[in-house]
Amino acid sequence: MYAGKLAKVRQSGTSTAFSGESTTVSEGYTVYQITNEAKRVLDRSVIPTVNKDGGEISSGFTIDYLTGKLTFSVANGVGEVITLDGKYMPMADIANAHEYEVSLNANLLPAPVFGSEYNKNVQGDKNASGSISEWVTTDFYFAEKLIAGEMVVIELYPQADLTPLIFWAAINSDEFKAAASGEQDQSVSFESDGEISFI
Numbered sequence: 593m594y595a596g597k598l599a600k601v602r603q604s605g606t607s608t609a610f611s612g613e614s615t616t617v618s619e620g621y622t623v624y625q626i627t628n629e630a631k632r633v634l635d636r637s638v639i640p641t642v643n644k645d646g647g648e649i650s651s652g653f654t655i656d657y658l659t660g661k662l663t664f665s666v667a668n669g670v671g672e673v674i675t676l677d678g679k680y681m682p683m684a685d686i687a688n689a690h691e692y693e694v695s696l697n698a699n700l701l702p703a704p705v706f707g708s709e710y711n712k713n714v715q716g717d718k719n720a721s722g723s724i725s726e727w728v729t730t731d732f733y734f735a736e737k738l739i740a741g742e743m744v745v746i747e748l749y750p751q752a753d754l755t756p757l758i759f760w761a762a763i764n765s766d767e768f769k770a771a772a773s774g775e776q777d778q779s780v781s782f783e784s785d786g787e788i789s790f791i
Contacts, residue, residue, distance in 0.1 A: 599748075599750060600747075600752045600756075601685070601692055601724055601747070601749070602683045602746070602749075604633065604681040604682070604744050605684055607679045607681055609679050610676070611677045613631060613676045614627045614628075614675055615627060615676065621664075621667040621672075622666075622668070623662070624664075624674045625660055625662075626661075626680075630680075633658060633659075633680060633745055634657040634658075634660055634680055634681070635657075636657040636786075643675045644672055645673055646673075652665050658745075658758050658760075659789055688727040689724055689725065692722060692723065694721070694748055697720070698716065698718045699715075699716035699718075700713040700715060700716065701713060701715070701716045720759055720784040720788050721782065721784065723780060724779070725777060725778065727776065727778070728775070728776035737763050738763040738764075738765075743760050744761055745760055746758070757788065758790070759787065759789065761783060761785060762783055762785050763780060763781070765781040767779045767780075767781075
């Protein structure tokens with residue numbers, strides 16, 4: 593069990609270029625992850641350039657844009673160096689966040705068969721939805737993203753040092769509330785767009 597005060601919420605900033613970013617190898621020289629944790633969330637609108645021993649390669653691997661991982665279909669040789677050029681999304685704490693809710697959902701698709709009196713379902717597409725509440729400051733990040741129609745990356749931590757839930761999200765509402773007897777509050781609702789990952 594975790595105290596709610598230990599939770600943490602992070603949001604993406606402005607896409608930033610990097611070059612020659614080093615990776616750390618694991619899993620039999622097939623999985624490489626960007627070594628610098630601050631640069632692991634990649635800008636999915638930019639296809640990174642992958643280099644092996646200084647030469648560009650363009651096939652034989654897949655890229656996880658949320659975790660900064662490359663997975664090769666065939667193991668590389670011992671000592672071969674993999675680096676990346678591209679853009680990443682710097683992540684920063686939402687300092688005034690005080691509450692979040694998230695729901696992981698899957699659409700169930702009916703798949704009845706002849707001769708059976710019981711219903712049968714198969715799992716369809718999946719998504720995350722929820723909300724973040726924060727005390728109002730002069731930072732209107734989420735309102736600006738909603739108006740501009742821009743996606744953001746959200747990281748939700750059950751505890752600051754535990755594995756977060758991370759995904760790209762669309763902001764579908766941003767509500768402000770003020771009362772004479774308390775702090776002004778902001779509640780942001782979101783729905784995921786694309787893959788959902790536990791780093």
